Amino acid sequence: MPEETHSILSLPPSARRSPLVSKNHVLIVDDEDLYRRALERILKRQGHTISCACNGPDALEFLNGHSVDLVLCDIKMPGMNGLDVVKRIHEIRPDLPCIVITGFGSSERSLEALGAGAFWYLEKPFEQERLDVVRRLVDQAIEHGQLKSENRRLKSELHSRHKFDRIIGKSEGLSKMLSLIEKVADTESTVLITGESGTGKELVAQALHYNSRRADKPLVTVNCGAIPEELLESELFGHIKGAFTGAHQSREGRFSRADGGTIFLDEIGDMSPNLQVKLLRVLQERSFEPVGSSKTRRIDVRIVAATHQNLPGLIEEKLFREDLYYRLNVVPIEVPALRNRGGDVALLVHHFLGIVGQGRDAKNTTISGEAMARLSTYHWPGNVRELENLMERLAILCGADGIQLSDLPDSLSSGPKPLTPTRELPAEGLSLNRAVEELEKSLISQALIRTKWNKNRAAQLLDVNRTTLIEKIKKRELTPPD
Numbered sequence: 069m070p071e072e073t074h075s076i077l078s079l080p081p082s083a084r085r086s087p088l089v090s091k092n093h094v095l096i097v098d099d100e101d102l103y104r105r106a107l108e109r110i111l112k113r114q115g116h117t118i119s120c121a122c123n124g125p126d127a128l129e130f131l132n133g134h135s136v137d138l139v140l141c142d143i144k145m146p147g148m149n150g151l152d153v154v155k156r157i158h159e160i161r162p163d164l165p166c167i168v169i170t171g172f173g174s175s176e177r178s179l180e181a182l183g184a185g186a187f188w189y190l191e192k193p194f195e196q197e198r199l200d201v202v203r204r205l206v207d208q209a210i211e212h213g214q215l216k217s218e219n220r221r222l223k224s225e226l227h228s229r230h231k232f233d234r235i236i237g238k239s240e241g242l243s244k245m246l247s248l249i250e251k252v253a254d255t256e257s258t259v260l261i262t263g264e265s266g267t268g269k270e271l272v273a274q275a276l277h278y279n280s281r282r283a284d285k286p287l288v289t290v291n292c293g294a295i296p297e298e299l300l301e302s303e304l305f306g307h308i309k310g311a312f313t314g315a316h317q318s319r320e321g322r323f324s325r326a327d328g329g330t331i332f333l334d335e336i337g338d339m340s341p342n343l344q345v346k347l348l349r350v351l352q353e354r355s356f357e358p359v360g361s362s363k364t365r366r367i368d369v370r371i372v373a374a375t376h377q378n379l380p381g382l383i384e385e386k387l388f389r390e391d392l393y394y395r396l397n398v399v400p401i402e403v404p405a406l407r408n409r410g411g412d413v414a415l416l417v418h419h420f421l422g423i424v425g426q427g428r429d430a431k432n433t434t435i436s437g438e439a440m441a442r443l444s445t446y447h448w449p450g451n452v453r454e455l456e457n458l459m460e461r462l463a464i465l466c467g468a469d470g471i472q473l474s475d476l477p478d479s480l481s482s483g484p485k486p487l488t489p490t491r492e493l494p495a496e497g498l499s500l501n502r503a504v505e506e507l508e509k510s511l512i513s514q515a516l517i518r519t520k521w522n523k524n525r526a527a528q529l530l531d532v533n534r535t536t537l538i539e540k541i542k543k544r545e546l547t548p549p550d
């Protein structure tokens with residue numbers, strides 16, 4: 069039995085099927101007929117309605133027109149792989165739980181799957197004695213999705229003013245940040261929020277707006293990275309009828325909708341150079357023209373922008389305008405990474421377990437000291453979002469004695485993995501220089517691929533300075549893909 073399934077197997081026998089989970093619609097995505105059919109049989113017997121897709125694009129198209137409660141997705145498929153499918157699904161349905169199916173013994177991939185937002189992972193093959201595990205995991209994932217969307221509904225119903233109490237943490241870094249927010253919230257200054265992905269930049273933007281005199285007016289968020297470039301201009305500034313093919317009616321843009329309030333330009337580092345020029349003008353003059361119109365519109369908005377990217381690095385690479393950067397960076401707020409926030413991990417763990425508890429008979433899940441110690445020393449590359457997702461899953465998957473060390477995913481080691489050679493020293497020996505060269509080349513290539521050849525970020529990942537990295541890239545003649 070693979071290690072990774074222990075936490076699932078260790079569920080108490082009393083872990084009954086949730087009353088929330090009855091007959092549900094499950095989508096199975098796998099290019100291999102055999103496994104698809106096997107899963108279909110198993111889950112049909114459980115009473116679920118099953119739909120199948122042979123690849124990612126078909127699955128995404130299916131989700132467009134159908135309501136689905138759970139997706140089971142194979143990780144290895146030609147074209148779009150399972151991790152990309154999960155990420156794309158969460159862009160359109162953030163609450164839809166996905167279980168990723170991995171090959172036997174591939175714990176690295178399992179961790180990647182969790183990082184990509186999967187609820188959990190299942191290893192092939194589905195032997196008879198593991199069917200119960202499969203069924204229970206499916207039920208738990210469905211319940212998780214239902215609780216999540218219920219939670220979202222309640223949150224939006226509350227429509228509460230976001231005072232600072234939504235930002236949990238008492239560490240020095242976070243306290244400094246909170247006092248800066250407090251000082252700057254009720255001013256008209258443009259704010260640039262930076263910080264790694266998942267650190268809470270959106271929460272900061274909300275705190276700024278809801279603690280300003282604009283709080284009763286709209287806070288309009290635009291994710292500049294998620295909207296295709298050709299649509300973003302009309303999305304931001306609106307368009308008039310006939311401005312382009314398909315513009316049957318004129319439409320108001322998000323700047324107009326934010327009039328009187330705040331516009332939050334998220335992922336600003338992804339904005340195209342063409343739009344950067346237009347945004348610069350809005351920042352300077354607080355006016356713009358809708359696409360296709362020559363009539364200038366004046367607006368009164370406060371601008372808050374955020375990015376997880378290193379803008380000075382993008383400026384150096386001529387991908388971001390320096391003049392726009394200075395206009396945005398009037399008040400910089402840097403959200404600290406979770407690994408640098410000391411005791412905040414424990415506070416956040418209890419906070420998230422408390423939230424999950426509210427949806428489940430008001431019973432809080434406990435956590436053992438050992439498990440908490442492991443969480444406190446983990447390096448949290450996905451920051452608070454990663455912690456939040458993990459707590460939601462663990463609260464469902466753990467046994468009656470709360471979260472134990474053995475419930476944590478195996479690969480949750482306490483820090484960036486030390487590099488241990490994966491190869492044994494061959495009996496005949498090896499060339500140490502060549503082996504080191506190969507390892508270095510492989511790690512540099514991985515960092516460049518992961519950062520889409522953003523050398524600043526790749527250098528950060530590898531903890532070397534940019535010039536050293538550039539020299540190494542040249543020496544090894546690494547070139548970006550076409």
Ligand SMILES: Nc1ncnc2c1ncn2[C@@H]1O[C@H](COP(=O)(O)OP(=O)(O)OP(=O)(O)O)[C@@H](O)[C@H]1O
Nearest residue numbers: 234235236264265266267268269270271376452453
């Ligand atoms: N200090 C905090 N207290 C409570 N919840 C937090 C805190 N920071 C972040 N979160 C939660 O973590 C999740 C991620 O936060 P958020 O979306 O604001 O991150 P982000 O920095 O905008 O990430 P990205 O760069 O990926 O967009 C959210 O669900 C948010 O509510």
Ligand SMILES: [Mg+2]
Nearest residue numbers: 266269270334
């Ligand atoms: Mg964000």
